[in-house]
Amino acid sequence: AQSVTQPDIHITVSEGASLELRCNYSYGATPYLFWYVQSPGQGLQLLLKYFSGDTLVQGIKGFEAEFKRSQSSFNLRKPSVHWSDAAEYFCAVGASGGSYIPTFGRGTSLIVHP
Amino acid sequence: GAVVSQHPSWVICKSGTSVKIECRSLDFQATTMFWYRQFPKQSLMLMATSNEGSKATYEQGVEKDKFLINHASLTLSTLTVTSAHPEDSSFYICSARRDSLYGYTFGSGTRLTVV
Numbered sequence: 732a733q734s735v736t737q738p739d740i741h742i743t744v745s746e747g748a749s750l751e752l753r754c755n756y757s758y759g760a761t762p763y764l765f766w767y768v769q770s771p772g773q774g775l776q777l778l779l780k781y782f783s784g785d786t787l788v789q790g791i792k793g794f795e796a797e798f799k800r801s802q803s804s805f806n807l808r809k810p811s812v813h814w815s816d817a818a819e820y821f822c823a824v825g826a827s828g829g830s831y832i833p834t835f836g837r838g839t840s841l842i843v844h845p
Numbered sequence: 846g847a848v849v850s851q852h853p854s855w856v857i858c859k860s861g862t863s864v865k866i867e868c869r870s871l872d873f874q875a876t877t878m879f880w881y882r883q884f885p886k887q888s889l890m891l892m893a894t895s896n897e898g899s900k901a902t903y904e905q906g907v908e909k910d911k912f913l914i915n916h917a918s919l920t921l922s923t924l925t926v927t928s929a930h931p932e933d934s935s936f937y938i939c940s941a942r943r944d945s946l947y948g949y950t951f952g953s954g955t956r957l958t959v960v
Contacts, residue, residue: 765948765949767951772854772936772954772956773953773954774849774851774938774951774952774953774954775889775938775940775951776951777948777949777950780948821888821889832879832891832894832949833949834891835888835889836888837887837888838886838887838888840886
């Protein structure tokens with residue numbers, strides 16, 4: 732079975748600073764990987780996903796993530812954070828092929844200081 | 846696009862009553878939908894997989910008699926929390942997958958408070 736670890740419960744950055752949210756996964760083969768964002772009281776919005784191919788994935792809202800097989804990681808990055816990026820971020824992994832129902836990490840809460 | 850609508854967005858009910866939550870795929874047909882539960886400051890836990898025209902598949906530890914799921918059409922799945930208790934208070938989110946291109950789309954969630 733697959734699993735996801737997001738080691739940081741909270742991350743605080745200043746507006747305009749760069750951001751990296753960590754995600755490590757456990758899966759026996761090449762997984763499908765996702766990052767979702769959740770604003771308070773809202774559902775989840777897909778930021779980006781990795782299925783195969785280029786290991787650097789571009790997403791919406793200026794986010795990108797890099798799949799590193801050797802480190803079993805899929806860290807999310809943004810070069811310059813905006814106050815509106817404050818939210819909960821979830822990394823998820825799905826078994827490649829089939830329905831790949833995502834398994835979620837516990838989430839990282841992003842706090843942005845002005 | 847691939848839009849999933851969830852209703853209601855919040856509901857307060859008394860202990861012992863039942864509450865129904867609807868999940869609709871607005872611009873695509875979904876033979877399978879998924880129901881998640883999210884506790885405060887925690888991740889999403891898959892509760893069950895809703896299958897159109899057949900019984901839902903429940904994850905281990907989820908009471909199927911407590912959380913009734915019906916997937917009567919290709920665009921609608923419902924989750925009914927029966928005989929609700931305060932410990933059932935939570936944020937419930939549904940999801941559906943249009944196809945491999947879109948991946949999984951999530952509803953906006955339902956905040957259930959049982960008093």
